[in-house]
Amino acid sequence: MNFNRRAFLSTTAAVGATLAAPMIVRAQDGARPRVVVVGGGAGGATAARYIARDSEGAIDVTLIEPSRAYYTCFFSNLYLGGFREFDSLGHTYGNLASSYGVNVVHDWATGVDRDAKTVRLAGGGDVPYDRLVLSPGIDFKNGAVPGWSTAVQNRMPHAYKAGSQTQLLRAQIEAMPEGGTFAMVAPPNPYRCPPGPYERVSMVAHYLKENNPTARILIADPKETFSKQALFEDGWLRHYEGMIERVGPDFGGGNVEVDAEAMTLSIDGDVQNVDVCNVIPAMQAGGIVHAAALNEGDWAPVSAYDLSSRLDESVHILGDSAAQGDMPKSGFAANSQAKVAANAIVAAFTDSRQFPARFSNTCWSLIDTDDGIKVGANYEASDEGIVSTGGFVSEVGETDEVRAETYRESIGWYDAITEDMFG
Template sequence: MSNLSRRTFNTLLGGASMMSLAVPNIAFGAKPKAVIIGGGAGGATAARYIAKDSNGEIEVTLVEPNKRYYTCFFSNLYLGGLRDFASLGHGYDRLVTQHGINVIHDWAIGVDGAAKTVTLGSGVTLPYDRLVLSPGIDMKYDSLPGYSIAAQSRAPHGWKSGTQVQIIKAQVEGLRQGGTFIMVPPPDPFRCPPGPYERVSMIAHILKQINPSARIIILDTKPKFSKQGLFAEGWEIHYPGMIEWIGPDIHGGILNVNTDEMSVETDFDTFKADAMSIIPAQKAGAIAMRAGVTDGDWAPIVPATMQAKADDNIYVLGDASAASEMPKSGFSANSQAKVAANHVRAELTGSRLFEPRFVNTCWSLIAPDDGVKVGARYTAGTDKIESVESFISQPDESADMRRATYLESESWYAAMTDDLFG
C-alpha cells in the first residue's frame, strides 16, 4: 500500500459499538471545559477531536509552549538527507481558525486535581472539567554515569521535539575522515522503539557517501531490540563493515560517559569517539509528575478510557502513559487520543461512547527505498491494553515490497500530520 486516504486512516483508529454515559452536573449556561497540555501527536489530536466532534459544546484549550511543533518521528529522514528540517515543522493556526480551539503558548507548571485547575508559567490559572496530559518524555540524565544536561550539548540525544537533531546532523557531516560515531541507545521502555536503529541507518547512509571509511559503534544498554534481525540484515547489505552493534553481554555495562574526552567507558573497554549521541533512560514529562498521576516513571491508565488511575478527571496519553503492550510512538499517541477524546465528549455532553480500539505501526528506513515496519491492533483488557493482532516485515522481501513500505510511511506522515493539525 503506497497511499492512506483520510477515510482509511480514520477508520483504522475509530470505534464501533455504542454505550451510554450520564451528563455531569455543569452550571447552567456554562460550557464544560477541557484543557489539553502538550501539542504533539497525542495532545493536538485530543484537542482537535474533542472540539470538532462536540460541535462547540465544549470549550477546548490547548497549552503548548512552542509555536511550531517539530515531529520527532521522521527526524531520522532529515538526518539521512531525505527531508529538510522545515518539513518536520507544523503550526497550530488551523486548530484555532477551523476548530475554535484556544491555543496558549505557555508552560504548564502545576495541576491542582482537587480544585481542577492548571497553573501556567505566566501565572494564569485555567479551570477544567476534564484535563488531558500529553507531555511526552523527560530524560533521566543520571541513568548514565557522567551524562548530564550540560553534557548533551556535546553528545546530544536528539530525542525531543526541537533542534538537537540539527546538531547531530552537523556532527555527522563534519566527522573527520575515518572517524568514529558512537551511539548509546536507551533502555526499555523508551519513545519510539526502533528509532535509534533507524537513526544509525540514516547516519550510515550519509557517511557512506561522504566518509565511507567512518565507523559507527552502538553500545546498547539492551540485549536485544525491535526489528533487530531486519536491521542487521539491512546493515550488512547497505553498509557492510561500517556498523558494529555491541550488547551488554559483551561490553558489560556503561560505566562512564565523558564528553570532555569524547569517550564511553564500559566494563570491556573504553571507546573513543569523534562524535556521540547519548540517549538516556526516560520518564513521563514533568507535568504528569506534578499532577500526581504517575507511579514511578510513568502514569498508569484505565485501558478503556486512558483516564489516569490516580484521578478520573485526568487522561494521560502517548509516551507519558503506561499503556502496557502499546509502544511509545506518535501513532500510538494519536490512537489513544481518539479514545480519550470520545470519552471526554461522552462524559461532558452525553454523546455516544464507542468501544475503544487502538492501532500502531512503526516504520523504519534502513536505506532509501528500503523500509520495514512492525505494528499491531489492540483492545482494552481489564487490566491493560492488549495486542490482538500483530505483523512485522520479513527478511528477504523484494525491493518492490520494501519500496512500497517506505512509500506507505510517507503517506502515513502526510495523513498523520493533517489529522493532528487540521
C-alpha cells in the same frame, strides 16, 4: 470534510446493547465544559482537534504547548539521513485555532492543582479545567548514563525530542573527521519509539557511506534484543557492511560512562575517543505528570478503556507518558489513544455516543534508499490494560519493490497523521 455528529444521531439507529450509554456530566452554571490539553504532539494535538471538532463548540478546548512550531520526532531520522528537509518536519497550531476554535496557549504547564482543578502556567496564572488531558511525551532520567545530563546535551545531543537537538546532531555528523567514530548510547526499555535508535543508526550510516565512508558507528546497548532486530541487522549487512558495531549487554553495553568534555565513551571500562556521541538516556513520563503526582514510578498508570488516570479519573494521560499495557510508545499509538480519550470526553459532556475503545499502531522505519520496513498490531482494552490482539512485521528477504512500496506508504502515513493532528 463534513463533520456533524449530532445530525447523524437523529437519523441513525441506536447502537447495540453492548455500548454503554454516556453519562451526561454538565458543567456548572450552564457554562461550557472546559477541557485543557497539555502537550501539542501526536497525542495532545489530536485530542484537542477531535474534542473541539466532535463537540462542535459545545466544549471549550485549551491546548497548552510551549513551542510555536512543533517538529515531529517521527521522520526526524530521515532528516539526519538526508531524506527530508528539516522544515518539512515543522508544524504550527494556527489551524487548530482558526478552523477548530482551540485556544492555543504557548506556555509551559508547570503544575496541576487537582483539588482546585487548575493548571499552573510558567508565565503566571492558572487555567481551570473540568477534564484535563496530559500528553507531555517523555523526559530523561537524571543520572541514567553516568557523565551525561541535559547540561551537556549540546556536546552530546540526545536528539530524541525533535528540533534544535536534531539539527545539532546533523551538524556534528557533518563535521566528523574522515574515518571518525559516531557513537550511540541506546536506551533501556521502555522508551519512546522502539525502532528509533536503529533507524537512526541506519540513517547516519547512509549519510556516512556517501560522505565519509571510512567512518564507523558504535552502539552501546543495554538491551539483549531490539525492535525489528533481524530486519535492521540484515539491512546493515546489505548496505553498510563493516561500518556498524553493536555492543550488547553481554559485552558491557549496559555499563557505560561518558565524558562530554573529553568526548570519550567508556564501555565496560574500555575508554574510547569518539567524534559524535548521541546519548539516548533512560526515560520517564513528562515532568507535568510527576508534578501532578499522577505517576507510579516512572510512568502514569491509566485505564485502557478511556486513558483516564488510575489515580484521578478527571485526568486522561496519553502517549509516551502512559503506562497503558502493550502498546509501544509511538506517535501512531498516541494518536490512536487520543481518539479513544476524545470520544469518551465528548460523550461525557454532550449527548453524543461513546463507543468501545480500539487501538492500532504501525511503525515504519527506513534502512536505506527505498528500503522501508514496518511493524504493526491491533489492540483492545481490558481491565488489566491495553492488550495486543495480533499484528505483523516485515520479513527479511522481501523484494526491492515491496520495500520501496513500504517506504512510499510511510510518506503517505506522515502526510495523513500530521493532517489528523493539526487539521
